[in-house]
Amino acid sequence: MTLTAPVPRSRDVAVRLLAFATYPFPPALRERVFRLFDPETARIEEICSLDFLLGELFAAAARALLARQRLCARGRRPLGTTGQTVWHAPEVVVAELSTAWSGTS
Secondary structure, eight states: OOEEEOOOSSSOOOOEEEOOOOHHHHHHHHHHHHHHTTTTTTTHHHHHHHHHHHHHHHHHHHHHHHHHHTOOSTTOOOOOOOOOOEEEESSSSSSOEEEESSOOO
């Protein structure tokens, strides 16, 4: 989780790193995520379930980072995450180049 703040500049926007922390997934959750990487074991209901669960986990990580830095979330600019990639096809595997991720709901 990275916390950044915009730094005013002339025409373009720059960011300044305020804080950084790594929060590993619990082992059981990590195993569930890894099962999504395999088309033989991935299930749409699990993808949907983990989308919300990972979103909650990422939100908890953001709150923990803010607390660790003694920063209040109120009045802060939104924090974001790209989520957890569960499928990435940089080359045409099916019909189109594609990427799917979870944890952004």
